[in-house]
Amino acid sequence: MTALTDDVLRLVDDVNIAHIATVLPDGAPHSVPVWIDREGDRLAVLTSPRSRKARNLAAEPRVAISIVQHQRPNETALVRGRLAEVVDGDRAWGIIDRMSVKYTGGPYPLRTDRVVLLFEVEHAQAIAF
Numbered sequence: 774m775t776a777l778t779d780d781v782l783r784l785v786d787d788v789n790i791a792h793i794a795t796v797l798p799d800g801a802p803h804s805v806p807v808w809i810d811r812e813g814d815r816l817a818v819l820t821s822p823r824s825r826k827a828r829n830l831a832a833e834p835r836v837a838i839s840i841v842q843h844q845r846p847n848e849t850a851l852v853r854g855r856l857a858e859v860v861d862g863d864r865a866w867g868i869i870d871r872m873s874v875k876y877t878g879g880p881y882p883l884r885t886d887r888v889v890l891l892f893e894v895e896h897a898q899a900i901a902f
Contacts, residue, residue, distance in 0.1 A: 785850070786811070788843065788876055790807070790840075792804050792805065792807070795826050796832075798829075803825060808873075815857055815893055816838065822861070822888045830890065835855055836855065836892055838892070847901055850897060854892040854896075
C-alpha cells in the first residue's frame with residue numbers, strides 16, 4: 774500500500790469529480806465519473822451493488838482513478854489500486870451521507886441500493902500540466 778501525498782489528498786478532500794476505470798468482462802476498459810472521499814487511508818466511492826463498476830470489480834479488483842481539480846483542470850491525481858472492501862449497512866450510510874454533504878450540502882436522498890467501495894492505493898501521484 775502506498776501512502777497518499779498531501780497533493781493527492783487535497784484533490785481527494787476537495788469537491789472534485791473523479792473518474793474510475795475498471796475492466797469489463799471482455800477485457801475492455803470501463804470509465805465513469807464518481808464522487809470520491811477517503812475512509813482512513815483508503816479511497817471511498819459509492820455505487821449500487823449491481824452497477825457495472827461493482828460487477829467489474831467483483832471479477833477484477835484492480836482500478837485506476839483520476840481526480841481533476843475543478844477550478845484548475847490542469848491539476849490532477851493519478852491513482853492505481855485494488856478493491857479492498859465493500860461496505861454496506863449503517864457504516865456505509867455514514868460514509869455515503871458524509872460524501873453527499875461534501876458534494877451537495879445535504880444527506881444522500883436515496884436510502885436504498887447503495888454500498889461503499891474502499892480501495893487500497895498502490896500508486897498515487899499528483900501532476901500539473
